[in-house]
Amino acid sequence: MSSRKATARQRLRHALITSWRGVPDGPLIDMPVRNAADLATQIVAQFGINDRLRLEDVAAAWREVVGDYLAQNSCPDTINRNVIIVRVLQPAIHHALMMEKAKILKRLIAKLGAKAVKDIRFRHG
Numbered sequence: 001m002s003s004r005k006a007t008a009r010q011r012l013r014h015a016l017i018t019s020w021r022g023v024p025d026g027p028l029i030d031m032p033v034r035n036a037a038d039l040a041t042q043i044v045a046q047f048g049i050n051d052r053l054r055l056e057d058v059a060a061a062w063r064e065v066v067g068d069y070l071a072q073n074s075c076p077d078t079i080n081r082n083v084i085i086v087r088v089l090q091p092a093i094h095h096a097l098m099m100e101k102a103k104i105l106k107r108l109i110a111k112l113g114a115k116a117v118k119d120i121r122f123r124h125g
Helices: 008-021 036-047 049-066 068-072 091-099 101-112
Strands: 074-080 083-088 119-124
Touching: 049 068, 049 074, 049 101, 068 074, 068 091, 083 091, 091 101, 091 119, 101 119
Parallel strands: 083 119
Antiparallel strands: 074 083
């Protein structure tokens, strides 16, 4: 990370604020130059957006993995510790998904990777 010097405008502003306050202010600190990619990864980590991005990947793959009818009646809701929580509308759909859980999990792992998905849990709601 390199640093850059204050611009002439920033130095003038600093001098004006110092004279207006009537007390000496600290030195004008050189500001570090930051790469936008570094800031983006910090923001993603700080606000937990990474889980949301993974959930969007799962949601995009869900319809393809389970088919149209089951996808209309169920939706991946959250991911916690690589366990996908799927909201299901009806008990019959819950039963159908439970019967096919091993196949669905296998397909999701093939599509998203073994590190992304460990298990699936179905919840009514």
